[in-house]
Amino acid sequence: MKPADASAQKSPVAFSSLGQRAQPPTIAKLMAMALETPNLLSLAAGFTDNATLPVDFVRVATEAMLGNPGDREFLQYGTNQGRPRLRQQLAERLAKIELGLDATELQRGLFITNGSQQALYLAMQVLADPGDIILVDRPSYFVFLEMLSGLGLRAVSMPVDAEGKIDAPALGTLLDGLASNGEAQRIKAVYFVSYFSNPSARSLDEAEKNAIAGMLSSRGLLIPVVEDAAYRELYYSEAPAARSVLSLPTWRDFPKLYTATLTKPFATGLKIGYGLCTDEAWLKKMLHVKGHHDFGSANFNQAILEHALTTGNYDGELARIRPAYERKMRALHEALVHEGLPAAGWTWAAPSGGLYLWLEAPATLETGLDSAFCRACLDAGVLYVPGELCFGDQPAKNFIRLSFGVLGERDLAEAGRRFVTVVKRFV
C-alpha cells in the first residue's frame, strides 16, 4: 500500500460518474476541526446524549430475547423488507396518530432501513437522474443536500417568508419559472423535514403542507413527496398536532414516502429507520435496490426495537428521554439569553422538540467554516454548524445551527458563554 497522499494523487483507478462526483462530506471537516482543538465544546454534532441512552432496557431486552434457547431466529438473516411484526407495530403506531388510515395497508408499504438515511438514498436513487431537480425546504437537512449533490441532483429551495413559513405565492412563481424554462419535467420529488426540523427546529403546520400540495397539484405536478419525520417523536411535552402527508387530503393523489427513525430519539447505535411508501411500484423499485445494497437490515436490531414496541418499553424510555432534552435545550437557550445574545441582534426561537437551536445573526455577519467568526469560536473552544450548509441554493451566510444533543447541561451553559463572548467581539 502507498501512503495516503501519494496514492490520492496517483490512483490508477478510473472512477464512474458517481465516483467522480463523490466528495468528502462537510461533517468530516467539522470532525477534523474538532479533533485538532483541545478542550473544545462541540455544538456541531447531531449525536444524542450518552447519559440517557437506554442501556438498561437493551440489556434486559437482549436477555429476554436470547434467554430462550429454542428461539434463536433473532441472530439469523431476516427479510429484505424487514420483520413483519415490527412493521405491523409501526403501522399500528402510525394509524393511531394519523386517523383514518388502515394499519394493514400501512404495513404493506412499510420497509425497514439502516437509519432513515438509507430510505432517503433509495428514494433518490430510483427517482432521479443527474441534472434532475428536487424541491427542498429552506433551510433543509444538510446530509440530504450533500447526498443530492453526490447523486448529481439539483436542490431547489421552496421560498419562505420572514417567519420561515412556506411562501405559497412565491412557490407558485418559482414553479411557473421552472415550467417556462422547460424544466417542469425535471422536478422529480419534493422533500421536507416537517417536525422539529434539522436544522431549523421548526415544524411545518398543516396550512404550509397544504400550500405546497396546492401549488403543485394546481400545476399538474403530482410528483413524489418525501416527508422526513425523523424528529416527530422527539417532542418535549406535547406531540405535534399537524398531520403528515399520509393523511392530509390535499396530498391524496400524490405518491408519498414518509421516512422516520426508531433509533434517533432512542439509541442511535442500533440504527434502525423505516420508510412508508404509498405507491406500490415505487416501493418495489426501492426494495429491489435495497436487495442489492444489503438484502435486509440487521435482524437482531430490528428484533430489539420490536421488543421495545411490543412491551411498551419504547414509550416508557421516550417518556424518560424527552424531558432530558428539554432541560438541555433550556440550559443552552438560557445561557445564550443570560449572556446577552439577543442584545447583540441575534434572534431564534426556543423549540418545543428536537435537538437544535437555529440562530439568525445580524445580516452582515458571515458564519461559514472559513469565516473569521468561525475561527474565533474555535479559538474560544466552541464549534457549530454553519447555516450556509443547510440551503439547497442561494445560501444565507448569517445562520448557525447549535446542537444540544451531546453535551450535559453544565457544558452547554459554558459553551453558550464562550459563544456569546465571541459574538460580542463581532458586534
Place this chain on the structure above:
Amino acid sequence: MKPADASAQKSPVAFSSLGQRAQPPTIAKLMAMALETPNLLSLAAGFTDNATLPVDFVRVATEAMLGNPGDREFLQYGTNQGRPRLRQQLAERLAKIELGLDATELQRGLFITNGSQQALYLAMQVLADPGDIILVDRPSYFVFLEMLSGLGLRAVSMPVDAEGKIDAPALGTLLDGLASNGEAQRIKAVYFVSYFSNPSARSLDEAEKNAIAGMLSSRGLLIPVVEDAAYRELYYSEAPAARSVLSLPTWRDFPKLYTATLTKPFATGLKIGYGLCTDEAWLKKMLHVKGHHDFGSANFNQAILEHALTTGNYDGELARIRPAYERKMRALHEALVHEGLPAAGWTWAAPSGGLYLWLEAPATLETGLDSAFCRACLDAGVLYVPGELCFGDQPAKNFIRLSFGVLGERDLAEAGRRFVTVVKRFV
C-alpha cells in the same frame, strides 16, 4: 394505497434509469415458490443454521458491554468508516494469515459495512457506469451478478477448464477479443469468490490467481480487483492455504479490494462485513458514498463483534460451529451418494468448507426455475438454486446449487432422498 397489481401498472412515478432497471431478485421468486409448497425442504436459501447460532455468547457479551453504566457509547452513533478498535482487530487478524503485510497499513484501508454486500455495492457504484464490463468468475455469486445487472453493468465470465480451474490461455484470448472490439477501456474491475465459493464450493489456488493477474498485467490492464472472501473463515478443519490478492506478489501493482464478513459464519442477524482497500483514492470514494447511504453501520453490532474478537470468543465460537457444518455437509453428500446420484451420471466434489454442494447433471438435463425437473422437485418437496443463475454470461443449464446451511442432518438426508428420487425419473 392501491392494490399491488393495479398500481404496479398505473404508477404515476417517473423512475430514474436505475429505477427503470431495478428488477425483482430471483431470490424473491424462490421464496414465493417455497411459501406456496407445504412440507417443502429447501436446499435453496443461503441462510445459516439456527441450531449453532452463538446465542449464549451474544447474551453474555451484551451483559458485559452494557453492565458498566459509565460506558454507554455502544448505543451511540459510531463513525462512517467503523470502530477503530474493531478495524485494528481485523487488520491484525489478516496480518497473521497474510504474512508480510503491516497491520497498521491494513487498518487504514479497512472499513465496516452492512454485510460484505454493501462493500461490493459501493465498489461497483464508484467504479463503473452503465455499459461497463466486470470480469467475473465462472460460476459466480448470483446476488452479485444481479446487482451488476441492476447497475446496468455487463458481467463477462473468465473461462475455466473441465475441472473448473481458470483457463489462462482462454482468458488471454477473451481479453484480446475485447481489446480488438475496442472494449478494453470498458473493463472496470475483476471479481471472484476465492474461498469455498458461492456457488461452486471451490477455492482458487494461488496459481489460478496468479494466472489472472498475469493475463491482465501483460496487457497493461492494471484494473481494480475485488476478491470476495466471504467464506474464508468457514473451513471445516484446515484454513485454506492460498494467499489472497493482498499479499500475492503478482497482484502488487493492482488497486485491490478484499471483502469479507464477520457474521456469515457466526451470526448472520448482526450483519457486519468489511472491505479492505489498498488504493486510497478508491477507498475515499467508497466512504463518501457510504456517508450518503447511511453514514456508518450500526455501532452496537460492531461493538459486539469487537468484543468477540478481543476476548477470543470469536475463534471459540467458530471452532464450535465449523464441525457442525461439516457434519451437515456429510449428511447431504452421503445421502446423495447412498441414494445413487453418481450412478445417474451426476458429478460433484465434497467440499472442505462453505455451505454448498455444486452438482453437475448430465449435459442434456435442464434445471432452470421453469424446467420440468424443477417442477418435479417442488412436487416432491425439495427446492434448489438453478445453476444457470450463477453465470455472468453463456449460462450452463445443467448445474444445481444445494445449500446445507439451514436444515438439520435428518432433514438434509430426507431432502437428498427426495432429490435423487426425482433425478431417477429423469434419467
